[in-house]
Amino acid sequence: MIAAVFTLLALAAIGSSLMTVLSRRIFYGALYLLVSMLATAGIFVLLGAEFLAAVQVLVYAGSVMVLFVFVLMTVGFREESRERRGPGWWATLLGLGGLILGQLIAALRSLDGGGECAGVLPTSPGEVPRAMADILFGERLVALEVVSLLILAVMVGIAALRREERR
Amino acid sequence: MIPLSWCLVLGAVLFAIGFMGVVLRRNGLSMLLAVEIMVNAANLNLVAFATTWGLVEGQTLVLFIIGVEAAELAAALAVVTAWRRLTGENELDAAHSLGEEHE
Numbered sequence: 001m002i003a004a005v006f007t008l009l010a011l012a013a014i015g016s017s018l019m020t021v022l023s024r025r026i027f028y029g030a031l032y033l034l035v036s037m038l039a040t041a042g043i044f045v046l047l048g049a050e051f052l053a054a055v056q057v058l059v060y061a062g063s064v065m066v067l068f069v070f071v072l073m074t075v076g077f078r079e080e081s082r083e084r085r086g087p088g089w090w091a092t093l094l095g096l097g098g099l100i101l102g103q104l105i106a107a108l109r110s111l112d113g114g115g116e117c118a119g120v121l122p123t124s125p126g127e128v129p130r131a132m133a134d135i136l137f138g139e140r141l142v143a144l145e146v147v148s149l150l151i152l153a154v155m156v157g158i159a160a161l162r163r164e165e166r167r
Numbered sequence: 168m169i170p171l172s173w174c175l176v177l178g179a180v181l182f183a184i185g186f187m188g189v190v191l192r193r194n195g196l197s198m199l200l201a202v203e204i205m206v207n208a209a210n211l212n213l214v215a216f217a218t219t220w221g222l223v224e225g226q227t228l229v230l231f232i233i234g235v236e237a238a239e240l241a242a243a244l245a246v247v248t249a250w251r252r253l254t255g256e257n258e259l260d261a262a263h264s265l266g267e268e269h270e
Contacts, residue, residue: 021184030200052229059234071196075248089191092191108179128223147238154241
């Protein structure tokens with residue numbers, strides 16, 4: 001049962017990611033990416049990482065995609081011209097993709113066995129988020145603050161960029 | 168139960184798709200979308216390993232990645248749109264000088 005749901009979600013993620021890369025209009029690509037993110041969130045739930053699935057939906061499907069679509073609508077990029085995609089383009093796509101994929105799978109084969117990934121963590125409700133909070137606000141507090149500083153720096157940087165542009 | 172290798176293969180496939188997108192698309196925003204796919208694949212691998220070995224630290228790392236990645240996307244979107252408005256070009260192949268203009 002779980003395997004069937006996993007296969008379904010994996011196929012949805014792969015298909016929508018392919019469509020993101022292949023679709024000529026960026027807006028459609030963004031919508032397909034949204035489907036891919038939601039499918040990945042479903043896989044997170046299957047793996048027992050419910051909190052991360054919620055964060056994935058909130059941050060990716062919520063804020064990041066809304067930001068992306070907002071920029072797309074205000075700036076308005078043209079769609080890709082048709083003559084770009086000759087046989088050479090497709091050959092490069094398949095060749096490069098096959099090469100990278102083959103390399104990754106070959107690396108995976110050296111990892112023997114592996115094991116089962118779902119259902120190993122303690123599954124009583126709220127236990128994983130509590131453990132994550134202990135780590136975040138305990139031994140990794142400095143890293144958390146560095147990330148918030150990074151976000152602040154990005155905000156200031158964007159403001160500076162716009163100011164530079166206006167001059 | 169799901170074997171670990173399934174998750175890893177799925178992550179590899181998603182990463183390859185994202186890599187193809189970054190290499191083959193010329194539009195800045197399309198390349199950003201493809202980068203998102205690659206980061207997503209990395210997150211999937213982290214979660215798979217973390218749940219296999221029962222480590223919560225891996226899931227915490229994914230939280231950090233999501234935060235940094237959102238910041239990166241915001242900055243990249245600002246740069247791509249500013250560059251587009253300054254030059255009127257659609258495709259990042261035309262970007263030769265992102266630094267200061269030299270007279």
